[in-house]
Amino acid sequence: MATHDDKRDATVSAEAARLRAQIREHDFAYYVLDDPRIPDAEYDRLFSRLKEIESEHPELVTANSPTQRVGAKPIGEFQEIRHDRPMLSLDNAFDEVELAAFDRRVGERLAAAGISAGDIEYVAEPKLDGAAVSLRYTDGLLEFAATRGDGTTGEDVTHNVRTIGAVPLKLRGNSLPPVLEVRGEVYMPRAGFEKFNALAAERGEKMLVNPRNAASGSLRQLDPKMTAERPLAMFAYGLGATEGWQLPSTHAEVLNALSAFGFRVSPDWKLVSGIQGCMAYYSKIGQQRNELPYEIDGVVYKVNNLRWQAELGSASRAPRWAIAHKFPAQEELTIVEAIEFQVGRTGALTPVARLRPVFVGGVTVSNATLHNIGDLHRKDVRVGDTVIVRRAGDVIPAIVKVVNDRRPERTTAVKLPKRCPVCASDVVHPEGEAAARCVGGLFCPAQRKQALRHFASRRAMDIEGLGAKLIERLVDGKLIETPAELYGLTVEQLTELERMGAKSARNLLDAVERSKTTTFARFLHALGIRNVGEATAAALAAHCDGLDALRDSDEQRLCEVPDVGPIVAAHVRAFFQEPHNRDVIDKMLARGVRWPRAAKPEIVESPFTGKTIVLTGALSTMTRDDAKARLLALGAKVTGSVSKNTDIVVVGENPGSKLERAQDLGVSVMDEAEFGRLLSSG
DNA sequence: GATCCTCGAGTTCC
DNA sequence: CTCGAGGATC
Numbered sequence: 001m002a003t004h005d006d007k008r009d010a011t012v013s014a015e016a017a018r019l020r021a022q023i024r025e026h027d028f029a030y031y032v033l034d035d036p037r038i039p040d041a042e043y044d045r046l047f048s049r050l051k052e053i054e055s056e057h058p059e060l061v062t063a064n065s066p067t068q069r070v071g072a073k074p075i076g077e078f079q080e081i082r083h084d085r086p087m088l089s090l091d092n093a094f095d096e097v098e099l100a101a102f103d104r105r106v107g108e109r110l111a112a113a114g115i116s117a118g119d120i121e122y123v124a125e126p127k128l129d130g131a132a133v134s135l136r137y138t139d140g141l142l143e144f145a146a147t148r149g150d151g152t153t154g155e156d157v158t159h160n161v162r163t164i165g166a167v168p169l170k171l172r173g174n175s176l177p178p179v180l181e182v183r184g185e186v187y188m189p190r191a192g193f194e195k196f197n198a199l200a201a202e203r204g205e206k207m208l209v210n211p212r213n214a215a216s217g218s219l220r221q222l223d224p225k226m227t228a229e230r231p232l233a234m235f236a237y238g239l240g241a242t243e244g245w246q247l248p249s250t251h252a253e254v255l256n257a258l259s260a261f262g263f264r265v266s267p268d269w270k271l272v273s274g275i276q277g278c279m280a281y282y283s284k285i286g287q288q289r290n291e292l293p294y295e296i297d298g299v300v301y302k303v304n305n306l307r308w309q310a311e312l313g314s315a316s317r318a319p320r321w322a323i324a325h326k327f328p329a330q331e332e333l334t335i336v337e338a339i340e341f342q343v344g345r346t347g348a349l350t351p352v353a354r355l356r357p358v359f360v361g362g363v364t365v366s367n368a369t370l371h372n373i374g375d376l377h378r379k380d381v382r383v384g385d386t387v388i389v390r391r392a393g394d395v396i397p398a399i400v401k402v403v404n405d406r407r408p409e410r411t412t413a414v415k416l417p418k419r420c421p422v423c424a425s426d427v428v429h430p431e432g433e434a435a436a437r438c439v440g441g442l443f444c445p446a447q448r449k450q451a452l453r454h455f456a457s458r459r460a461m462d463i464e465g466l467g468a469k470l471i472e473r474l475v476d477g478k479l480i481e482t483p484a485e486l487y488g489l490t491v492e493q494l495t496e497l498e499r500m501g502a503k504s505a506r507n508l509l510d511a512v513e514r515s516k517t518t519t520f521a522r523f524l525h526a527l528g529i530r531n532v533g534e535a536t537a538a539a540l541a542a543h544c545d546g547l548d549a550l551r552d553s554d555e556q557r558l559c560e561v562p563d564v565g566p567i568v569a570a571h572v573r574a575f576f577q578e579p580h581n582r583d584v585i586d587k588m589l590a591r592g593v594r595w596p597r598a599a600k601p602e603i604v605e606s607p608f609t610g611k612t613i614v615l616t617g618a619l620s621t622m623t624r625d626d627a628k629a630r631l632l633a634l635g636a637k638v639t640g641s642v643s644k645n646t647d648i649v650v651v652g653e654n655p656g657s658k659l660e661r662a663q664d665l666g667v668s669v670m671d672e673a674e675f676g677r678l679l680s681s682g
Numbered sequence: 683g684a685t686c687c688t689c690g691a692g693t694t695c696c
Numbered sequence: 697c698t699c700g701a702g703g704a705t706c
């Protein structure tokens with residue numbers, strides 16, 4: 001029966017080969033082309049069938065089989081690998097002047113060699129923030145992978161690189177070179193980074209600091225199983241040593257050849273000409289920077305002509321034919337010079353780090369909030385610490401983490417002050433709450449000033465020109481203590497202040513006068529009752545028949561108002577029970593603050609009526625506030641965050657994360673043009 | 683009791 | 697914008 005078995009084995013072996021080819025094709029489509037051809041379940045089926053065959057016929061297992069990406073065992077330590085051709089780093093240019101100097105040097109050197117180049121042609125591509133690797137293929141099979149190391153000798157990370165889906169274990173194509181060394185960047189896509197961290201946080205496991213560290217850290221795992229779980233990818237960008245292969249004549253052709261071999265090459269590379277071309281590319285990529293699916297720290301320009309590259313050669317550390325044009329860093333190191341506590345309107349104590357000024361993401365940052373005492377202790381930031389400051393997609397600087405190795409000796413953890421730094425009242429920190437608070441209330445000058453600022457703010461009483469600075473002077477000058485006194489100010493009083501002439505005084509009084517006529521909702525909002533913001537104030541105003549009714553409502557009645565529960569009701573009730581508050585309100589009313597009963601606005605039927613709408617990005621024809629007001633008038637509900645209850649997301653210029661979230665949830669999205677059309681039609 | 687959805691509050695720099 | 701927490705809902 002030997003012949004029968006032979007025949008069967010041959011069939012099985014053929015099936016295994018066929019499965020491998022199929023899986024390789026699907027890997028290529030998925031990881032390299034980013035264009036999956038079959039459902040995951042179907043892929044899994046092919047994969048488990050191959051595993052099944054291989055476990056029944058171990059003799060059929062090949063080293064480059066897709067099942068062998070994660071090798072058997074963790075390694076003990078990294079072996080050294082010497083690069084046949086050194087892995088050089090790149091010189092940096094930080095501005096146009098340095099770039100022009102590079103371009104000029106290239107032109108001069110070529111001219112010296114008798115080459116008249118004119119406007120030099122460069123291949124421009126994004127510079128990824130990851131870890132550089134060199135992959136050696138012999139006869140089309142991945143032999144080993146090494147890190148850059150010192151450029152001459154790197155570490156053998158083959159076991160880890162094999163686990164990366166975008167790295168072919170076997171090259172595509174028919175005529176494969178006997179030896180091909182491919183240089184590329186291993187990186188972690190942003191989405192993968194975020195997903196990994198979300199999962200790690202959920203499981204209480206260690207989180208990754210940023211995608212860059214994540215990539216190089218992942219390559220230095222001893223156990224390839226760990227690396228396999230990291231969502232890594234690779235872009236190929238160049239060649240090392242090659243044997244038995246006819247080199248193309250330009251770098252652009254090299255990139256195309258790498259694509260043909262089955263590597264993923266940056267889809268954003270471009271041929272540009274001269275400095276103008278480079279600068280145009282730089283600003284275009286710079287604009288896209290935050291939307292790219294991976295993190296970059298600049299762009300790279302390489303002389304396209306390979307013969308010219310050879311002519312230019314290399315200095316000791318870096319080639320003369322390429323340069324990295326860096327973006328301003330989005331993450332920088334700096335030193336914490338002090339940690340202070342600010343007191344907010346509600347008495348909340350917020351720790352703020354005063355930083356040695358540092359240039360991050362295009363601006364100089366000197367302050368960063370630490371949110372609350374819990375956050376401060378979790379990060380354990382201390383005075384004198386070196387910290388990583390980030391100003392990424394979001395605008396607000398944040399302290400990412402402390403660099404522990406650089407902590408000076410004899411530092412102590414920051415303690416929550418026992419007394420308010422402004423008024424010396426007690427500080428309480430209720431169990432289970434994030435915020436610690438000064439109990440001083442309006443006795444505390446900080447809280448009083450913040451309360452007044454809130455009262456005058458645009459979305460409350462909208463007193464033009466009355467900002468933080470002026471309030472500070474009015475309170476310190478004992479001209480006002482509560483909002484009621486605002487409505488009794490005189491020109492004579494005001495002009496006694498430093499640098500306050502008759503004209504400025506008149507302007508302020510006019511603004512105060514204008515604010516007297518307002519709406520019930522704005523007035524309620526302006527009072528600054530705890531947990532009563534704009535929306536809740538509007539709900540209270542709509543539900544209660546005037547101030548007198550609201551003043552005397554008990555908690556049960558208040559709870560009938562939508563969005564009001566026992567906690568908010570208690571705050572509202574307590575506010576109006578307080579004699580001082582009643583007094584201040586009465587004074588304001590006596591001095592002319594009023595809200596003419598607005599006729600219930602006729603709701604115009606429109607495509608937005610009854611819909612829940614979220615606005616994101618900047619609109620060109622109106623402000624977001626205007627858009628919101630018009631939508632409200634059409635009977636729509638405007639909220640701040642996208643959820644599955646959202647009907648429409650209106651997207652302006654530079655939309656934030658809300659657009660992404662809308663796409664995730666399948667919420668319908670509308671651009672400004674369409675939005676404007678529907679608004680005017682309604 | 684858990685989960686989802688909103689709202690409120692606090693914050694940075696130009 | 698982000699976090700925390702109150703309210704609503706299942």
